[in-house]
Amino acid sequence: MSARLEKEVWALDRCCGCGNCVALCSKGVLFWGADEHPTLEERDKVLGLSHTKLDTCFFCQKFCEEGCPRLEEEWSALEPRRLVSARTKGILESDEPSDVIKNLLVAAISASFIDGVILMDMDPWTLKPVAKVATTVGEVIDSLGVQYIWVPTLSALNEAVYERGLRNLAIVGTPCVSQGLKKLRSSDNERLTPYRQALRLSIAAFCTGVYLTELVNGFLTNEMDIAPQSIKRLQASPRENLLTALLWDGSTKVIPLTKVEKYTRRGCASCDDYLGESADIAVGTVGAKEGYCTLIARSQVGEICLRNALDFDLLEVSEEVDQAALSRAKEEKERRKRAQAFDKLMVMMLDALGEPRKRAEVKQAFVRLYEVKKPAELRREEANCYAACAQC
C-alpha cells in the first residue's frame, strides 16, 4: 500500500524525489508522472461490460515505505572518519566536486572494487538529466557528474541490479539518495536482499536543494540564452544573492538567486541534511582550502575508497579544512527541522481527527511550535533579560 506515502509524504510536498519507492515497488505500479512525486498507476479490470477499479497496491508488503527516506523520524549522522581537502591529480587538475567524485569512481572501478555506478548524465537527445548506469572508466568520465538538477537517481536501481546483474554497485546522488540507501541497507525485509547485497558505496554531494529540470531547459535557455549542454556547473552563493553558471568554455554567467528559487524542488524545503550525513563519502565545496574541495569519508568503505584513489595517484589531499564553515553550513540547513516539525504536526492533527485520545498531545505540540514564533525583537529582549539576570 502506498497509502502512507501518499498521506504523509506526497500530499505534504515532502517527497525528495530519490526514486527509491519506484525502484522497490514489487508490482511496478509507481511511475513518474507530471507531479514532483511518483504517481500510482490506476488499473481497471474489464469483464464483459463491467469495469472494476482495482486496488493496485493490494497484497503488497509495503516495499515503497521500506525505502522512503522521508518516513524516517530521526537520522543518526555517521561520524566523519576522515575529513580532508581534496583535488584531482593527473591529466586533469581540478577542484570541482564532480571531478573528485569521478576520480574516486575511476580508481574504484580500476581496482575492481565496484563493477558499476549509478550517476547522473544528460540525455544527448533531449538534453534532460537522466540516471545512468556506468560500468566502465570511459562511461564515468563521459558522464555529467554531480549537478543540482533533480533526477530520480534510484529509479535506475533495477536496471543495475537485475538487468545488468551488477554485484558491487556505487551510487552518486544528493544526501536524500544516500538516506534512501541507508534505509534500504538497514531494512530487514528478505525480498530486498539482492539490493542490499549489491550496494557497496554511496557518494553524496553537499546539497542545499535541487532545481527542477525546467530551470535549465526553460529559464536558462530562454531567458539567459545558455544552452543546457554548455553548462559545466551551477553554483549558488547566497551572500551575494547570485547563481553562477560555470560554462565548459571557461566563462561564467550570473543570475540573481532569488529569480531561480521558484525552480527549487518543493520537497527540499523540509530536508535538513547538508553534509550528506548518511553517505559513505560526501563531497562539496564548503570549508575546503583554496583550490580544493572538501571530502568527508564517513565509513570504512569510504575510507578504503579514498585510500584507493590516493594509491592510484588520482587525488591529492590536504588535512587543512575550515571546520567552522562546515558546521555553520550544517546548522543553517538544520533550521529546516522546524519545517519537519510542522509537517509532523500536520500528520498528527489529521491523525487526531479520528482519535480523540491524541488531542492533548497535538495541542502541546501545536502550542510549542507556535510559541517560538514571537517577534524577533521580543525574543531578543527576553534573551537580554535572562542574560542580565544571570549576571547578578
Place this chain on the structure above:
Amino acid sequence: MDFCGQKTNILGRDAIAEALKGGNRAAYEYFHYGLAKEIGNYLGSVEATVKAVYLFEPEAMPGEVIEEKPSLTEGLDLIVWVDGQKDALAPLVRVIDGELLDEYKSLLGPATEAMRSLMTVNVIDDRDVQERAGYGALITSIYTRPTKVWSRFVIKLNADYCSKCGICSTICPFGAISLSPGATAAKIDLEKCQLCGICYSACPSGAIESAYYDLVSLVRDVQSSVRANGFKAIALTCRGSTPTAEEIEDIIGVPDFLPICLPCVGRISSEFFLKALDMGIERIAVIPCREDHCRFEDGSRIIRCRILLLQSLLRALDCDPDVLMLHEAEGPIAMIDGDLCSGCGTCISVCPYGAIGADGKSGEVLLVAKVDPALCQGCGACAVSCPSRAIEMSRFADQQMISQIEAALAVKSQNGAPNVLGFRCNWCSYGDADLPFDRLHYSQNIEVIRVPCLGRIDPLHILWAFLNGADGVFLGGCHPEDCRYVSGSNRAEERISRLKGLLEAYGLDSRRLRLEWLKCDNPEDFSDAIRSFAFQIRKLGAHSIH
C-alpha cells in the same frame, strides 16, 4: 419532472411536507432553493438559450419556526434569463409553473387550493438586463445560484438625470463608463465595473445610484450613532489598510468614534463630510491605503484631493480645516523572522508582488529571505506557504488567528446545532462585512473570522478548528478572477482541495469543509452561502471527535 428532489431528500419527501405544513421557514427556504435549481436544470436541458434562473424568496432563517404560516406565493419571483427569443420560452415556463403548483397542492393538501400560480414568472433577455443595469451586474455572476437580489442593484445610472458632463467616464479607474457622442446618457459597462463607487461620489447630478454606502444610509447611520452614543468623531477606513481600534485612536486622538470601514474611501463624496460636520461631528479621520497600494487604482488619490479641497473650503469659510484629517495607513505586511528562516526560497516564488528578496545577512550556503515593506501588500500567501512558518503577518498573525479560532469555538451550541466556523475574505460581500453596517444575524453557532485574503488561511488553522470542535468550516472568498491579491484565491483553491483529499484519507467527511466563491456585489451572498452550508452540516451531524 422531479419535484425539488435534491432538497427534499434531506429529510425525506414526507418529512419535508410535514415541515412545510408546520410552517418551518427553513424548510420553505430550502424548498425554494431546490425548486429554482430544478427549474434551472430542466430549462437548461430543454432550451440552450437559458442563461440563468433566479428565484427570489421570502426572507427566512434556517431553524426558525414562526407562529404564522408563511405564504408560499408571497414575494416569490422566478426570473429566467434567456439569450434572445424570450417570448418563445414564456409559455413553457408558465406550463412548468402550473405543473409545479399541482404537485405542490398534492404535497401540502387542500389548504392552498385557491392558489392560481406558484410564483410570479418573469422571462427576461439581454435587453432587459441592459436597461436595468444594476442588477444586470448581479446576474452576470457566474453563479446561477438563486438569491434574492432581484430587487437590489449595486451601481445604476439613471439616464433621466444624466447631464452628459462626462465626469464619471473620466474618473472611473477601470474605464467602465463610456459616453459616446450621440448617446442620451453615459453607460456603465458592468463587465469592467469593479464596484468601487468612485463614480457615485463624483456625479454632480446624482444620476448614479449605489445600493450600499450611499449617502442617505451613511448619513442615517452617522445620525443614529450620534444620537445613541454621542460620538463626536468618525473614522473612515479602507479595507486594505484595516487599522486596529487602537491605531485609529492614536490617529484621531479621541477614544470614542464611529468606525466606518469601506471597500475604498474614494467613494465618499464631499457632501457626506459637510453633512457630517453639520450634524455636529467635530473630527473626521480618513484613513485610506497607501496610494500605490490602492486596490481601486485611484481611490486614495481621489480622496486626498477631495480632502484638500474641502480643507481649503473650510478655511475660506473661517472654519478649522483640521477637523478633517487624512492619514495614509500601512496595511498589514509580512515580516520574516531571520532566526527561523531556513532559506528554502518557497516564499520568494509564492509572493505575487515580488516583494521578497534575499537578506544581506544570508548565511554560508543558504539565503535568508527578507520582505520589502514598500512592495508587500499584505495578502499573507507567503506566511502560509513557509514550511517553517517563519513569516508573521501584522494584524493577522498566526497567534491572533489561532486565538480567534479558539474564541469562536469556545462557546459550544446548547441546542445540538452544529458549530460552524466561517472565514471570509476582506474583499467580497461588502454589505455583510463592515461592522457598523453589520445587518447580518448569524444564528448563534455560526462564527465568522475575517482574513485579508483566502490565501492567508493555513490548512493547520482549519485542522485546529476541527480539533477545537468545529463541525464544519466554510471559506468564502472572491472568485480567482476577482482576487485582489493576484493569485490568493487560486492558491486557496489548491490548498483546500488538497486538504479535502487528506481529510477523506483520514476518515473525515470532506463535505465539512467548503470553499465557495462569492461575488463582491451581493451583500447577502455570504450569509446565504454560509447558512446553506450550516444546513448541510446539520444534516451530517456533529462529527465523531466530539
